[in-house]
Amino acid sequence: MDVYWAILAKDLRTELRIRQTVVSTLIFSLLVLVVFQFSFDLRGADLITLAPGVLWSTFLFNGVLVLGRTFATEREQSTIEALAMSPIDRGLIFAAKWSLSLLLMLVTEAVVLVVFSAMFNTAVLSPLIFLDALLASAGFAAAGTSLAVITFNSRAREVMLPLLLLPLTVPVIIAAVQVTALALAGGGLRAAAPWLNLLGAFDILFGAVCYYSFGALLEE
Amino acid sequence: MEHNRISVRPGSPLGSSPGSSPGHWMVGLGAITLVLGLVTLAGAFLFAPADSIQGDVQRIFYIHVPMALCAYLAAGLVAAAGLLFLVTRRVVWDVMARCSAECAVLFTTLVLITGSLWGKPVWGTWWTWDARLTSTLMLWFIFVGYLMLRSYIGDTERAARYSVVVGVLGAIDIPLVHVSVEWWRTLHPQGILDSASGSPALPGSMLVVFAVGTLTMLCMFGLLMMLRIRLEMLRYRVTALEQETLDEADEAITPSHPSRPIAARVLGDGA
Numbered sequence: 001m002d003v004y005w006a007i008l009a010k011d012l013r014t015e016l017r018i019r020q021t022v023v024s025t026l027i028f029s030l031l032v033l034v035v036f037q038f039s040f041d042l043r044g045a046d047l048i049t050l051a052p053g054v055l056w057s058t059f060l061f062n063g064v065l066v067l068g069r070t071f072a073t074e075r076e077q078s079t080i081e082a083l084a085m086s087p088i089d090r091g092l093i094f095a096a097k098w099s100l101s102l103l104l105m106l107v108t109e110a111v112v113l114v115v116f117s118a119m120f121n122t123a124v125l126s127p128l129i130f131l132d133a134l135l136a137s138a139g140f141a142a143a144g145t146s147l148a149v150i151t152f153n154s155r156a157r158e159v160m161l162p163l164l165l166l167p168l169t170v171p172v173i174i175a176a177v178q179v180t181a182l183a184l185a186g187g188g189l190r191a192a193a194p195w196l197n198l199l200g201a202f203d204i205l206f207g208a209v210c211y212y213s214f215g216a217l218l219e220e
Numbered sequence: 221m222e223h224n225r226i227s228v229r230p231g232s233p234l235g236s237s238p239g240s241s242p243g244h245w246m247v248g249l250g251a252i253t254l255v256l257g258l259v260t261l262a263g264a265f266l267f268a269p270a271d272s273i274q275g276d277v278q279r280i281f282y283i284h285v286p287m288a289l290c291a292y293l294a295a296g297l298v299a300a301a302g303l304l305f306l307v308t309r310r311v312v313w314d315v316m317a318r319c320s321a322e323c324a325v326l327f328t329t330l331v332l333i334t335g336s337l338w339g340k341p342v343w344g345t346w347w348t349w350d351a352r353l354t355s356t357l358m359l360w361f362i363f364v365g366y367l368m369l370r371s372y373i374g375d376t377e378r379a380a381r382y383s384v385v386v387g388v389l390g391a392i393d394i395p396l397v398h399v400s401v402e403w404w405r406t407l408h409p410q411g412i413l414d415s416a417s418g419s420p421a422l423p424g425s426m427l428v429v430f431a432v433g434t435l436t437m438l439c440m441f442g443l444l445m446m447l448r449i450r451l452e453m454l455r456y457r458v459t460a461l462e463q464e465t466l467d468e469a470d471e472a473i474t475p476s477h478p479s480r481p482i483a484a485r486v487l488g489d490g491a
Contacts, residue, residue, distance in 0.1 A: 081325065083291045100288060113241075135429060140241070143389065146385055146389070149381045149384075150369065150385060153373060153378065154369055154372040154373050154380075155372040155373075156372060160365075160368065160369060160372060163365050163368065164362075164365040164366075164369060164386060165359050166361075167362045168362060168389055168390065168393050169367060170358050170393075170397050170400065170401070171393070171396040171397055171399070171400035174403075174404045175400055178403075178404065184452065194403065198396070198400055198403075199397065201396065202396055204390065205392055205396070206392075207383035209385075209389060209392060210385075210389075213384075213385045213388065216381045216384065216385060217304055217381065217382065217385060
């Protein structure tokens with residue numbers, strides 16, 4: 001467990017010192033919101049129907065960017081080899097990288113939700129939407145952390161990551177949008193339960209497979 | 221990157237010389253597939269009765285559904301063969317996973333095309349975001365991504381390991397995609413399509429043709445797999461032989477130096 005905290009703390013410290021991921025992805029996400037505003041002119045009744053899609057498209061773009069950045073420094077400095085050579089549990093490296101991506105995604109998502117609720121005067125700051133964001137981002141980050149390593153050595157890696165990640169996370173995308181739509185329509189936890197269960201199932205399945213298969217990715 | 225190439229172990233089953241028994245097997249299977257294919261066509265057009273509601277259009281069902289079954293089978297095989305590769309590290313399993321992914325893309329593409337051909341006259345549209353169509357499209361995307369990744373990483377042992385993970389994630393994702401898409405459609409009824417839920421059991425003659433059609437597609441799948449796997453194994457053998465010849469020529473010119481391979485390895489990794 002010490003290993004997990006050590007890797008996570010190292011990455012967080014780097015992130016806090018140079019703020020290379022969180023600031024750029026946050027600004028990007030806000031820009032995406034502006035683009036959506038110009039595209040759809042979000043007002044009135046349309047807003048409630050479009051808001052879940054707008055929010056989740058923004059979160060997904062942000063997620064792809066964050067996941068692409070998670071291993072960027074490791075690649076630039078070739079420190080991934082050092083991680084791969086150290087005699088530590090591969091699962092813990094996965095867990096640390098997954099936590100980092102999840103954390104960075106959630107920071108941006110929280111800010112976007114606050115900005116969205118202020119700019120469009122919509123009740124998106126509900127506990128159900130927070131839970132939705134947590135569960136969906138966790139699954140997205142789990143699949144994305146493994147795929148980031150996989151596409152790391154591929155040509156056209158910037159394209160390959162979303163190309164593999166988006167079709168695999170279709171269940172997450174559908175469920176996340178549905179829960180947000182239910183929350184905005186005034187539905188409670190009970191109405192959203194099947195979707196939340198689906199998100200939970202995805203998180204557990206993908207988390208477990210990625211945790212146990214991470215060794216096969218780092219073996220050289 | 222040369223050191224990273226997978227080499228064929230002597231004695232791997234499909235690395236045997238061309239013209240030996242695998243060749244006969246393939247000719248035999250090809251003949252069976254051809255005969256079965258003709259029987260399916262005759263059965264579908266001459267023997268099976270026309271559907272009372274859909275008419276002749278329904279006859280596409282005898283190849284459409286068997287192809288869909290093969291697509292799912294191929295998708296499962298990608299994951300299964302990939303896992304076997306991780307356990308045994310025998311190159312034949314990796315080759316099988318890759319060829320199976322190619323077949324999965326092929327059959328899924330054909331399923332989508334034949335489905336559209338059927339959908340236009342029956343539903344009045346080439347495409348609708350019905351649950352089954354959507355999940356088939358996602359299956360197609362997943363395996364196209366798989367093949368793109370393989371071609372972008374190259375023929376390395378690393379590519380083999382990476383694609384196991386993608387293949388397994390794809391396989392466990394299929395039921396989740398299916399459930400999510402089904403709920404998504406059920407919670408938002410569109411009334412586009414009255415699904416097969418209320419359809420009666422097929423009459424005997426239709427069932428027979430369908431069974432023959434399924435057998436044909438399975439043979440076709442098997443045949444394609446055998447041909448592709450044999451081709452890949454031969455390709456690996458050629459690469460291995462080339463490498464061997466180069467190494468021999470190298471040694472003939474300069475006496476082998478113990479540090480050279482290590483230096484090559486380090487340089488190879490950095491490239």
